[in-house]
Amino acid sequence: MTVGVALLLDLTSRLPRAGASAASAAAHSHPGLSAAAFAATAAAAFSSSGVPLSARHLFGFHGFTVAHCDAGTTAGWNDGSDELVNELNTKILDSMQYARKDYFHNTTKEYPSELKPLFSAFGLKNFTITTLRSFLLYYLPLIQPKPHTDSEDEDDDLLHDAQEKPVDLVTPFYNSVKQIMRETSIVTTRRVLERIVVRHVSQRTAWKLLKDASKSSKRKAARGMSTPQYTYCVARTTFRAHALGVSAAWVVQSIIEVYRCFIRKPSDDYESDDQFFDMNKFRLFGRKIYGITIKSCFSLVLASVGAGIGALVHPVHGQWFGCALGDVAGPIIAIIVFEKMQLPL
Structure with missing residues (x-):
C-alpha cells in the first residue's frame, strides 16, 4: 500500500504545468498527506533493501510510524530515536574497543612443535652419558669392600679361598653393552613416535605430548x-x-x-x-x-x-x-x- 501511495504522489507531480502548482500545493497543504508521503517514501526505500517486513525485528528494525496529528506537526521517527541511535553507536564503539583490548591481552595461543634430531641418542654428549651410566650400573657392584674378620677358624680359610676367585669382568661388559643398545633404541623409538604424532594428530595435542x-x-x-x-x-x-x-x-x-x-x-x-x-x-x-x-x-x-x-x-x-x-x-x-x-x- 505504501508503494502505491508513493506512485500516486509521483504521478501527481508529473501533471501538466497548469495544474502542477495547484496540485502540489493541494498535496502538501494537508499535514496528513505530507506525513503519509514521507512515510510512504521511507517505507518504499526500506522495502527495496531486500529485508522483508516479517523479518525486520530480527535485524533490530522496528519499522516506521506515522504521526496522525493536527496541522503544524511533521512526521518522523519514533520518539526517542536520537537516544536509540546514540546508544547503538555507543555499543558498537564499546565492542570495538573491547575486541581490540582482548586481542592485545589475550592473543591467540601458538603451539610450536620442536622436533629433536632423529639420532640424537648417538650425539657425543648423550651417548657419553648413556655409556658411563650403563658401565657404572654393572661394574659398581663389583667394587665392594672385603669383609674383615679376626678369627682364625677353618671358616676363614674357606672364605679366603672364595675371595681369591677371579672376578668376572666379561659378563658385566656384555650387560653394559646391552643396556647401551636398549637405551639408545628407546630414545630413537621416541623420536620416531614424535614424528608420527606431529604428522597424524592435531597441533595442540602434539604440542602437549612434546x-x-x-x-x-x-x-x-x-x-x-x-x-x-x-x-x-x-x-x-x-x-x-x-x-x-x-x-x-x-x-x-x-x-x-x-x-x-x-x-x-x-x-x-x-x-x-x-x-x-x-x-x-x-x-x-x-x-x-x-x-x-x-x-x-x-x-x-x-x-x-x-x-x-x-x-x-x-x-x-x-x-x-x-x-x-x-x-x-x-x-x-x-x-x-x-x-x-x-x-x-
Missing part, C-alpha cells in the same frame, strides 16, 4: 596457583610429556620379548624343546607383555605423581628428580604390589 615438562613447571610456578592446583597441573603435564617415553620403552621391550620367545634358541634351563616350540611360547609371550604393560603404567603414574610433589621443592630440578625417581620406582612397586596380592606378573 613439550618440556620442566620448563612448563617453571612457567606454572610464576602464575601464583594454589598448592593443590599447581601440583595437579604439573602432574598432568608430566603425564602427557612422559607418555611417549614410556610408550617407546614398551615398544622396545616388547620387541626384545618377541626375540626371546620366538627367535632365540631355548636355553638349557628348559626341560624339553616343547616349551619353546609348542603353543606355550604364546602364553609365555602374553605373560611377558602383560607384565611389561603393568610396569609401564605404574612407571608413568608414579613419574607424574613424583614430578608433582618434587615441583613443590623446586619447579625445575624438583620436577625432573621426582619424575626420574617415580620412573625407576614404578616397576619395583608394581612387583611388590602384585606379590602382596598374589597375582602373577
Whole structure:
C-alpha cells in the first residue's frame, strides 16, 4: 500500500504545468498527506533493501510510524530515536574497543612443535652419558669392600679361598653393552613416535605430548596457583610429556620379548624343546607383555605423581628428580604390589 501511495504522489507531480502548482500545493497543504508521503517514501526505500517486513525485528528494525496529528506537526521517527541511535553507536564503539583490548591481552595461543634430531641418542654428549651410566650400573657392584674378620677358624680359610676367585669382568661388559643398545633404541623409538604424532594428530595435542615438562613447571610456578592446583597441573603435564617415553620403552621391550620367545634358541634351563616350540611360547609371550604393560603404567603414574610433589621443592630440578625417581620406582612397586596380592606378573 505504501508503494502505491508513493506512485500516486509521483504521478501527481508529473501533471501538466497548469495544474502542477495547484496540485502540489493541494498535496502538501494537508499535514496528513505530507506525513503519509514521507512515510510512504521511507517505507518504499526500506522495502527495496531486500529485508522483508516479517523479518525486520530480527535485524533490530522496528519499522516506521506515522504521526496522525493536527496541522503544524511533521512526521518522523519514533520518539526517542536520537537516544536509540546514540546508544547503538555507543555499543558498537564499546565492542570495538573491547575486541581490540582482548586481542592485545589475550592473543591467540601458538603451539610450536620442536622436533629433536632423529639420532640424537648417538650425539657425543648423550651417548657419553648413556655409556658411563650403563658401565657404572654393572661394574659398581663389583667394587665392594672385603669383609674383615679376626678369627682364625677353618671358616676363614674357606672364605679366603672364595675371595681369591677371579672376578668376572666379561659378563658385566656384555650387560653394559646391552643396556647401551636398549637405551639408545628407546630414545630413537621416541623420536620416531614424535614424528608420527606431529604428522597424524592435531597441533595442540602434539604440542602437549612434546613439550618440556620442566620448563612448563617453571612457567606454572610464576602464575601464583594454589598448592593443590599447581601440583595437579604439573602432574598432568608430566603425564602427557612422559607418555611417549614410556610408550617407546614398551615398544622396545616388547620387541626384545618377541626375540626371546620366538627367535632365540631355548636355553638349557628348559626341560624339553616343547616349551619353546609348542603353543606355550604364546602364553609365555602374553605373560611377558602383560607384565611389561603393568610396569609401564605404574612407571608413568608414579613419574607424574613424583614430578608433582618434587615441583613443590623446586619447579625445575624438583620436577625432573621426582619424575626420574617415580620412573625407576614404578616397576619395583608394581612387583611388590602384585606379590602382596598374589597375582602373577
